[in-house]
Amino acid sequence: MRLVATEYVSLDGIFDEPGEWSFPYFNDEAMRFKSDELEAADAQLLGRRTYEGFAKAWPTMEGTGDFGVKMNTMPKYVVTSTLDRLDWPGSKPIRRDVTGEVRKLKQQPGKDLLLAGSGMLFNALMRENLIDVYRLMVHPIVIGRGNHLFGNADDHRKLELVDTKRFATGIVILELKPAKTA
Secondary structure, X not given: OOEEEEEEEEOOOEOOOHHHOOHHHOOHHHHHHHHHHXXXXXXXXXXXXXXXXXXXXXHHOOOOHHHHHHHHHOOEEEEOOOOOOOOOOOEEEEOOOHHHHHHHHHHOXXXXXXXXXXXXXXXXXXXXXXXXXXXXXXXXXXOOOOOEOOOOOOOOOOEEEEEEEEOOOOOEEEEEEEOOOO
C-alpha cells in the first residue's frame, strides 16, 4: 500500500476545521475527485480527533450513496492513546510504535492507505518519510489564524509536483511526492 495524505488547506496553509470554510467551494468536481480517491483506497489512517469527527458524522449521514457505504465499511486505523473504544465499524486502534505500525501497513498488498486531516500524525509521518503522495486541496480563502498544516516541520522537505487540477470553484489540487535525493 502507498500512503496518500490528502488535506484541505486555505491559501495561507490553515487546515483547521475545514467544515467551517470549505463547503462553499465543494461542487460536483470535488465530489468526483474525493469519490475517485476513496475508491482507490483500501483503508484509512486517522488521528484521534479526525476519527472522532468522522465517526460522529458518517454513520448517521444520509444520501451519501456508495461513498458513504465505503466510508462506513472500510478498515480504519486510528492512532490513539486515549480512546478505549472505537465504535465506528472497521476501526482498529494503533496505540504505540505508530511509525512501525504504519510501515507494516504500507508493506501489505493493496490499494492506497488514505490519511485525512490528522495534523499531528501527518507531521510525524512526514518527518519519517512515510508519506508517498501529498494531495493538497488548496481553497481560495485566507483564514488568517489557526494551525498550519506544516506548522511542526522542523527541517526542509523537498517535494516534486506531479499533477495539478483546478475546479470551477477555485480549488486547486496539488499532488506532490517526495523529491528524489541525489
